[in-house]
Amino acid sequence: MAKLAINIRTGDSRPIFKQIIDEFSKAIASGKLSQGDKLPSVRALSVQLSINPNTVAKAYSELASLGLVDTHPGLGLFVAEPKQLLSNMERKKRLTSASKQFVSDVINLHFTDKEILDSLETELLASRGVRKTGTV
Amino acid sequence: MAKLAINIRTGDSRPIFKQIIDEFSKAIASGKLSQGDKLPSVRALSVQLSINPNTVAKAYSELASLGLVDTHPGLGLFVAEPKQLLSNMERKKRLTSASKQFVSDVINLHFTDKEILDSLETELLASRGVRKTGTV
Amino acid sequence: MAKLAINIRTGDSRPIFKQIIDEFSKAIASGKLSQGDKLPSVRALSVQLSINPNTVAKAYSELASLGLVDTHPGLGLFVAEPKQLLSNMERKKRLTSASKQFVSDVINLHFTDKEILDSLETELLASRGVRKTGTV
Amino acid sequence: MAKLAINIRTGDSRPIFKQIIDEFSKAIASGKLSQGDKLPSVRALSVQLSINPNTVAKAYSELASLGLVDTHPGLGLFVAEPKQLLSNMERKKRLTSASKQFVSDVINLHFTDKEILDSLETELLASRGVRKTGTV
DNA sequence: GTGGTCTAGACCACG
DNA sequence: GTGGTCTAGACCACT
Numbered sequence: 318m319a320k321l322a323i324n325i326r327t328g329d330s331r332p333i334f335k336q337i338i339d340e341f342s343k344a345i346a347s348g349k350l351s352q353g354d355k356l357p358s359v360r361a362l363s364v365q366l367s368i369n370p371n372t373v374a375k376a377y378s379e380l381a382s383l384g385l386v387d388t389h390p391g392l393g394l395f396v397a398e399p400k401q402l403l404s405n406m407e408r409k410k411r412l413t414s415a416s417k418q419f420v421s422d423v424i425n426l427h428f429t430d431k432e433i434l435d436s437l438e439t440e441l442l443a444s445r446g447v448r449k450t451g452t453v
Numbered sequence: 454m455a456k457l458a459i460n461i462r463t464g465d466s467r468p469i470f471k472q473i474i475d476e477f478s479k480a481i482a483s484g485k486l487s488q489g490d491k492l493p494s495v496r497a498l499s500v501q502l503s504i505n506p507n508t509v510a511k512a513y514s515e516l517a518s519l520g521l522v523d524t525h526p527g528l529g530l531f532v533a534e535p536k537q538l539l540s541n542m543e544r545k546k547r548l549t550s551a552s553k554q555f556v557s558d559v560i561n562l563h564f565t566d567k568e569i570l571d572s573l574e575t576e577l578l579a580s581r582g583v584r585k586t587g588t589v
Numbered sequence: 590m591a592k593l594a595i596n597i598r599t600g601d602s603r604p605i606f607k608q609i610i611d612e613f614s615k616a617i618a619s620g621k622l623s624q625g626d627k628l629p630s631v632r633a634l635s636v637q638l639s640i641n642p643n644t645v646a647k648a649y650s651e652l653a654s655l656g657l658v659d660t661h662p663g664l665g666l667f668v669a670e671p672k673q674l675l676s677n678m679e680r681k682k683r684l685t686s687a688s689k690q691f692v693s694d695v696i697n698l699h700f701t702d703k704e705i706l707d708s709l710e711t712e713l714l715a716s717r718g719v720r721k722t723g724t725v
Numbered sequence: 726m727a728k729l730a731i732n733i734r735t736g737d738s739r740p741i742f743k744q745i746i747d748e749f750s751k752a753i754a755s756g757k758l759s760q761g762d763k764l765p766s767v768r769a770l771s772v773q774l775s776i777n778p779n780t781v782a783k784a785y786s787e788l789a790s791l792g793l794v795d796t797h798p799g800l801g802l803f804v805a806e807p808k809q810l811l812s813n814m815e816r817k818k819r820l821t822s823a824s825k826q827f828v829s830d831v832i833n834l835h836f837t838d839k840e841i842l843d844s845l846e847t848e849l850l851a852s853r854g855v856r857k858t859g860t861v
Numbered sequence: 862g863t864g865g866t867c868t869a870g871a872c873c874a875c876g
Numbered sequence: 877g878t879g880g881t882c883t884a885g886a887c888c889a890c891t
């Protein structure tokens with residue numbers, strides 16, 4: 318079980334609980350957290366991040382409903398087995414929606430398509446625990 | 454003045470005012486609206502889209518502060534001359550930030566990198582008024 | 590749009606927010622609420638049920654993540670278009686899980702299988718807005 | 726004393742003590758455990774299942790208060806004689822309540838009534854030690 | 862100790 | 877007006 322650091326930025330546009338969700342999502346997707354690994358307790362993480370325990374609880378609750386973790390009251394939260402919760406149509410719909418959102422966000426920055434795609438690829442590799450050193 | 458259709462979807466996750474901004478941004482970026490073209494009046498657009506005039510006004514106000522349009526009090530809003538308001542560092546920062554956000558949004562959908570990049574490319578081309586299949 | 594009554598029972602073993610979710614779920618499944626219908630506002634329902642607004646908000650938030658309603662900040666919540674959010678495997682898994690749970694709950698009441706199945710069928714028909722009057 | 730296997734699943738939504746109760750309930754209802762059979766000791770079962778002895782003790786305590794087992798201090802727990810503790814009205818009430826709960830749980834999975842009833846029948850037969858396909 | 866629920870009250874973004 | 881987020885503090889069930 319790798320060392321895990323959850324980072325919260327107050328200047329971020331995303332709400333705190335969403336940042337927590339994203340951090341754990343990426344940690345699980347990249348393999349930094351593996352099935353069966355225990356998450357920090359609600360109280361422990363709330364102290365570590367200096368936020369309200371309810372905020373952590375909300376994030377944990379959503380992670381559970383996303384199927385990424387299993388909750389065991391009295392024991393804690395544990396990384397769940399990988400599974401596909403959503404129908405293929407819903408997955409596709411969400412990918413398209415996120416793509417549209419991304420395009421809207423960057424369209425006025427006047428980058429070329431290649432620059433945009435390269436930037437995305439860099440982040441994708443990073444999220445999978447890979448540094449972008451090879452050719453594109 | 455080019456033919457222009459502003460589309461608002463009630464099912465969209467973005468707030469209405471943001472959708473308006475994005476629609477005009479894309480229209481300007483793709484050349485469907487050119488420098489000097491007049492935007493519809495607040496009242497006219499609010500009637501056309503069946504939304505609150507305040508919402509349109511808010512969108513127009515942000516378009517102006519983004520530098521995409523010039524306000525001519527008493528006459529209306531006009532597409533501004535293309536300019537670059539942001540430093541290259543700021544542009545790069547926003548691109549990276551949007552990329553990170555996008556990756557967070559789709560990481561748990563379990564698509565391959567290629568599928569994700571393809572989806573984005575499709576939307577990029579669409580935003581530039583191009584269909585992906587078949588060269589233009 | 591039919592008249593809608595949400596009932597909360599303090600003696601119920603389910604938490605309040607879950608009761609609210611179930612009530613709206615059944616209202617939507619049975620057609621008592623149709624696509625596009627507006628749900629009562631968080632504040633209005635919290636007053637009507639004499640509970641904390643946050644509790645209603647939590648229920649509404651889960652209804653949204655279940656895909657049953659669309660939220661439009663500033664406007665309210667509306668019944669969403671019917672869709673299949675979950676993969677067939679996940680649907681089957683949840684059906685089996687619920688069946689097991691149900692059997693565990695009634696196994697010691699010493700009813701015959703037929704009595705149990707009849708009871709369930711009655712409730713199923715009721716949930717679809719049908720009174721059980723025909724033969725079984 | 727019949728051969729008996731108590732199965733605890735960490736992925737189950739039910740708390741551990743409830744799983745233990747359900748397992749013994751089903752074993753008794755199906756005849757796998759008969760009147761007078763001795764249950765494993767608290768310590769033995771807790772070791773076998775790798776769980777906290779308090780959890781086993783809690784389950785045993787509830788089994789006793791349900792009237793399914795008799796406690797003989799110093800000797801252990803033994804399966805009690807079959808008896809009916811609940812009034813018919815109470816039994817019927819609990820069946821209806823469990824049915825309602827079940828319907829609420831599955832109503833949004835969009836299965837047909839037949840699929841739901843089939844799933845339940847399968848589990849009912851399984852709980853009585855019968856496979857559904859092929860008579861026994 | 863663990864997570865889950867509920868209340869109370871505040872502030873923000875959206876229309 | 878609408879819903880969304882966060883804090884503070886309480887109580888409960890489970891291990």
